[in-house]
Amino acid sequence: MEAVLFGITAVLALAGGVGVVAARQPVHSALALLLVLLSLAVDYLLLAAQFIAALQVIVYAGAIVVLFVFIIMLLHTRSGEGPRAGAGLPRAGAGVLCGLFGLALLALAAGVRETAPPPAPGFGTIQDVGRALFGRYLLPFEAASALLLIGMVGAVALGKRLRPAGDPSPGRPQAPPAGGPARAR
Amino acid sequence: MLSGYAPVLVHLVLAVLLAAAVLGLHMLVGGRRPTVEKVLPYESGVWPIGSARERVPVRYYLVAMLFILFDVEIVFVYPWAVLVRELGARGIGEMFTFLALLAIGYLYLLKRRALEWE
Amino acid sequence: MTWADLSLIAPELALAAAACAALLQDAWATGPALESRSRGPAAAWIALGGVCAALLLLGVRPAGAAQVGFAGMYVRDGITRVVDLAALAAAGLGVMLSPPYLERFRLPAGEYHALLLLSTAGAMLMGASRNLVLLFLGLEMLSFPLYVLAALARRSRRSQEAGLKYLLLGAFATAFFVYGVALVYGASGTADLSRLGRAPDVPLLHAGVAFLVIGLGFEAALVPFHAWAPDVYEGAPMPATAFMSVIAKVGAFAGLLRLFPQALPQLAPAWGQMLAAIAVATMILGNLAALAQSNVKRLLAYSGVAHAGYILIGIASGGPAGSSAVLYYLLVYVAMNLGAFGVLLLLERRGEEADRVEDLAGLLGRAPWAAVVLAACMVSLAGLPPTAGFIAKLYLFRAALQDHRVALALVGALTSVVSVYYYLRVASVALSAGAADAVAVRHSRFAGVGLALAAAGVLWLGIVPGAITALVQQAVQALR
Numbered sequence: 001m002e003a004v005l006f007g008i009t010a011v012l013a014l015a016g017g018v019g020v021v022a023a024r025q026p027v028h029s030a031l032a033l034l035l036v037l038l039s040l041a042v043d044y045l046l047l048a049a050q051f052i053a054a055l056q057v058i059v060y061a062g063a064i065v066v067l068f069v070f071i072i073m074l075l076h077t078r079s080g081e082g083p084r085a086g087a088g089l090p091r092a093g094a095g096v097l098c099g100l101f102g103l104a105l106l107a108l109a110a111g112v113r114e115t116a117p118p119p120a121p122g123f124g125t126i127q128d129v130g131r132a133l134f135g136r137y138l139l140p141f142e143a144a145s146a147l148l149l150i151g152m153v154g155a156v157a158l159g160k161r162l163r164p165a166g167d168p169s170p171g172r173p174q175a176p177p178a179g180g181p182a183r184a185r
Numbered sequence: 186m187l188s189g190y191a192p193v194l195v196h197l198v199l200a201v202l203l204a205a206a207v208l209g210l211h212m213l214v215g216g217r218r219p220t221v222e223k224v225l226p227y228e229s230g231v232w233p234i235g236s237a238r239e240r241v242p243v244r245y246y247l248v249a250m251l252f253i254l255f256d257v258e259i260v261f262v263y264p265w266a267v268l269v270r271e272l273g274a275r276g277i278g279e280m281f282t283f284l285a286l287l288a289i290g291y292l293y294l295l296k297r298r299a300l301e302w303e
Numbered sequence: 304m305t306w307a308d309l310s311l312i313a314p315e316l317a318l319a320a321a322a323c324a325a326l327l328q329d330a331w332a333t334g335p336a337l338e339s340r341s342r343g344p345a346a347a348w349i350a351l352g353g354v355c356a357a358l359l360l361l362g363v364r365p366a367g368a369a370q371v372g373f374a375g376m377y378v379r380d381g382i383t384r385v386v387d388l389a390a391l392a393a394a395g396l397g398v399m400l401s402p403p404y405l406e407r408f409r410l411p412a413g414e415y416h417a418l419l420l421l422s423t424a425g426a427m428l429m430g431a432s433r434n435l436v437l438l439f440l441g442l443e444m445l446s447f448p449l450y451v452l453a454a455l456a457r458r459s460r461r462s463q464e465a466g467l468k469y470l471l472l473g474a475f476a477t478a479f480f481v482y483g484v485a486l487v488y489g490a491s492g493t494a495d496l497s498r499l500g501r502a503p504d505v506p507l508l509h510a511g512v513a514f515l516v517i518g519l520g521f522e523a524a525l526v527p528f529h530a531w532a533p534d535v536y537e538g539a540p541m542p543a544t545a546f547m548s549v550i551a552k553v554g555a556f557a558g559l560l561r562l563f564p565q566a567l568p569q570l571a572p573a574w575g576q577m578l579a580a581i582a583v584a585t586m587i588l589g590n591l592a593a594l595a596q597s598n599v600k601r602l603l604a605y606s607g608v609a610h611a612g613y614i615l616i617g618i619a620s621g622g623p624a625g626s627s628a629v630l631y632y633l634l635v636y637v638a639m640n641l642g643a644f645g646v647l648l649l650l651e652r653r654g655e656e657a658d659r660v661e662d663l664a665g666l667l668g669r670a671p672w673a674a675v676v677l678a679a680c681m682v683s684l685a686g687l688p689p690t691a692g693f694i695a696k697l698y699l700f701r702a703a704l705q706d707h708r709v710a711l712a713l714v715g716a717l718t719s720v721v722s723v724y725y726y727l728r729v730a731s732v733a734l735s736a737g738a739a740d741a742v743a744v745r746h747s748r749f750a751g752v753g754l755a756l757a758a759a760g761v762l763w764l765g766i767v768p769g770a771i772t773a774l775v776q777q778a779v780q781a782l783r
Contacts, residue, residue, distance in 0.1 A: 001187070002187065005187070045187065045190060046187070051263075051264070055260055058260070059256060059257060059260055063252070063253055063256045064253060067249050067252075067253060070249070071246065071249070074245065104510070105510075107506075108486075108506050108507050108510050126263060126264050126267050127264070127267055127268055127271075129264050130264030130265060130267055130268040130272075131268065131271075133261070133264055133265075134264075134265065134268065134272055134276055134279055134280075135374065136374040136375075136376070137376070137436060138279060138373060138374070138376075139308075139312070139373040139376045139377055139437060139440075140376070140436050140437050140439075140440045141261065141279075141283065142279070142282055142283055142286075143428060143437070143440040143441070143444055144261070144283075144440065145258075145261075145282075145283040145284075145286040145287055146286060146319060146421055146424070146444055147440070147443055147444055147447060148254050148257060148258055148286075148287055148290065149286050149287065149289065149290045149323075149421070150418065150421055150444070150447045150448050150451070151250070151254045151447070152251065152254055152290040152293065152294060153290070153293070153326065153414050153417055153418060153448075153451065154418075154447070154448075154450070154451035155247055155250040155251055155254070155299075156247070156293070156294065156297050156299045156337075156414070157337070157411060157414040157418075157451055157455060157457075158451060158454050158455075158457070158466070159244075159246055159247035159250060160244075160247060160297065160299055160335075160337060161244060162337060162338060162457055162458070163336070163338065286319070286323070289323045289326070289327065292327060292330075293326050293327060293330050296327070296330035296331055296334065296335075297330050297334070297335055297337075298334070298335035
C-alpha cells in the first residue's frame with residue numbers, strides 16, 4: 001500500500017518537476033510546482049512526518065505558490081514578450097545531466113539494504129517536532145529568526161521604492177534603468 | 186498509520202469529482218451560441234477602459250514578501266503553542282527571544298514605512 | 304538553554320545586538336528614505352562597537368579545553384576561536400573601510416551594517432558547528448546578507464544583476480548542501496559531526512559529502528563552482544565586494560575544516576585526492592584567468608578563486624599541520640585582501656568606482672601611504688617575503704609536503720610565481736609616476752585607521768608570526 005502510494009506520488013512529483021521546467025506558460029509552471037509540492041506532502045506523510053506534511057501544504061502550497069501565481073498574473077507577459085526559444089544544446093545537456101544524476105541516485109539507493117525501523121510512537125507529531133525544536137535544535141531555531149530578520153531587511157533594501165532622481169550611483173553604466181527592480185515606481 | 190488520512194483522500198476525490206461534474210455538465214447540457222456582443226470583454230456592464238494587462242507596481246511584491254516572512258514565523262509558533270505548558274517558563278523565554286528579533290524587524294519596517302502603500 | 308550556553312555564543316549575541324541597534328538607529332534617523340543625504344556615521348560606530356564587544360568577549364574567555372553547548376550543537380574550541388577572530392577582523396575592517404563610500408553613493412548604512420554583522424555571525428556559527436543542521440543555518444546566515452549586499456546599489460543595474468546572479472546560483476548551491484545533509488543523515492543516522500567519524504563507509508555517505516562540498520565550494524569559489532565570482536565581485540558595490548570576498552571564504556573553509564579533518568578522518572584517503580584535484584584546478588584556473596584582467600575588482604575576484612585553491616591545499620592535506628595552515632591563511636587573507644580593497648575604496652573616478660588598473664596610476668604622488676599599503680598587500684597576495692602571504696603559503700606547502708603531496712605543493716609554488724606578475728603589475732602602476740586625471744582620492748580618517756590596521760596585520764604576521772602561529776597550532780591540538 002505504502003509502496004504503491006509512494007510510486008504514484010514519486011511519478012507525480014517527477015512529472016510536476018518536468019512540467020515546471022518545460023511549460024511555456026509561467027502559470028503552468030506554477031501549477032506544476034504545486035503538483036510537486038503536494039506530492040512531496042504525501043511523501044512526508046509516508047515518512048510519518050505529519051506536521052511537516054501539513055506545513056508543506058500550508059506554507060508552500062498555500063502561501064508561496066499562491067504568491068507565485070499572483071505575481072505571474074500581475075506581471076502579464078505582454079504578447080511577444082514570451083521566453084526566447086531555448087537553445088537545443090543546453091537543454092539536451094541538462095537532460096543528459098539529469099539522467100546521469102538520477103542513475104547515480106538509483107545506484108546509491110540500490111546499495112542501501114537496511115530497512116528503516118518503524119518510527120517511534122508519536123514521531124512526527126507537532127509535539128514531537130516542538131520538543132526537538134525547543135530542545136536539541138534550539139540554536140538553529142533562534143538562528144532562523146535572524147534569517148527572517150535578514151529577509152525583512154533584504155526585502156526593504158531591495159524592494160522599497162526609491163525617489164526618482166538622477167543621482168550619482170556606483171557601478172559603471174549610467175544608462176537609465178528601464179524598469180526592472182532598479183526603478184520602483 | 187495512513188488509514189487515518191482516508192477521509193482526506195475521500196474529500197480530495199469528492200472535490201475533484203464535483204469540479205469535473207460541474208464543468209462536464211456545463212459542457213454537455215449548456216447551450217453555447219456566441220454572438221459578437223457576448224464575447225466582447227466587459228467591465229461592470231460598460232465598455233472596458235484601457236487594457237486589463239496593467240503591470241502592478243513593485244510595492245505589491247514588497248508586501249507579499251513580508252507576508253511570506255511573517256507566515257513562516259507563525260509556523261514556528263504552532264508547535265510552541267501546543268507545548269507551551271510543558272515547556273514552561275523556559276519555553277516562553279525561548280519563544281520571546283525568537284519573537285524579539287522579529288519585533289525589531291517589525292519596528293524597522295514601521296520606521297521605514299515599508300508597510301504603507303505610498 | 305542555560306547561562307553557560309548563552310555565554311558560549313556571547314560574541315555572536317553581541318554582533319546580533321549591534322546589528323539590530325544599527326538597523327533601528329538608521330531607520331529612526333532617516334525614516335522612510337533609503338538614500339538619505341543627512342546620514343551620520345552613527346550606524347558605523349554602533350557596528351564597530353559590536354565588533355569590539357565581540358572581540359572583547361572572545362578575548363576574556365580563557366583559551367582552554369573545548370566547551371560544547373546547546374545539546375551538542377555548538378562547540379567553542381581553538382578552531383572556533385581563530386575563525387571568530389578572522390570573521391571579526393573581516394567585519395571590523397569592513398565597517399571601517401566603507402563609510403566614505405556609503406556616504407558618497409548614499410547607500411543605506413543601517414541595512415549595510417546590520418547585514419554585514421549578521422553575515423559575520425553566520426560565519427562564526429559555521430566555525431562553531433558540531434552539527435550539520437547548525438552548519439546549514441550558519442551557511443544561510445552567511446550567504447543571505449551577501450546576496451542583499453551585492454544588490455544594495457539600487458540604481459546600478461550591474462549591482463542588481465550581481466545580486467540576482469549570486470542569489471540564484473547561491474540558492475542552487477545551498478540546495479545541494481541541504482540534499483547532502485539529508486544523504487549523510489541517511490547513510491549514518493546522525494547529523495552530529497562528532498559521530499560521523501564512526502559512520503559506515505558506504506557510497507551514500509560519499510554522495511552526501513560530495514553535495515556538501517558543492518555547497519561549501521560555491522561559497523569559497525572553488526573551481527568548478529567559481530563562475531559567479533567575477534561577475535558578482537565586479538557588479539556589487541565595492542564595500543560589499545571587499546567584505547564578501549573574505550567572509551565567504553572564512554565561513555566556507557571553517558565549514559570544510561569542521562567537515563573533513565575533524566568529522567570525517569576516515570574519508571581522508573579518498574577525499575584527499577579529490578580535494579587535491581579541485582585545489583590544483585582552482586589554483587591554475589584562478590591564476591591564469593587573473594592574468595588577463597584589466598578591472599581590479601575582477602582581478603581580485605580571480606585572485607580570490609586562486610587563493611581558495613591555496614587554502615584547499617591545507618584541507619586536502621588534513622592533519623594538524625594542514626588545519627593550522629588553513630586557519631593562519633584565513634587570518635592573513637582577511638588582512639591583505641581587505642587592505643587592497645580598502646585602498647580602492649578611497650578612489651573615485653567621476654562619481655563612479657575607480658576599478659580599472661590604470662586608475663591607480665600616480666597614486667604614490669597623491670596618497671603615498673595608500674599606495675604603499677596597496678603595494679604591501681599586493682606583495683603579500685603574491686606570497687613574497689617579508690609579508691604575511693609568504694609565511695602563510697609556506698605553512699600550506701609544508702603541510703602538503705608532510706602529507707607527501709609533492710605535486711600539490713609544486714603546483715601551488717608554480718602558480719604563485721605566475722601570480723607575481725599580475726599582482727606586481729597593479730603595485731607598479733600604483734607606484735609609477737603618471738597620473739589618472741579623472742581619479743580623485745577621498746581621504747577619511749575612519750578608513751585610514753582601517754587601512755593602517757590591515758597593513759599592520761600584513762606586516763606583523765609576516766615578520767613576527769610567532770604569536771599567531773602558536774595560536775593556530777594550539778587550536779588544532781585536539782586533531783592529533
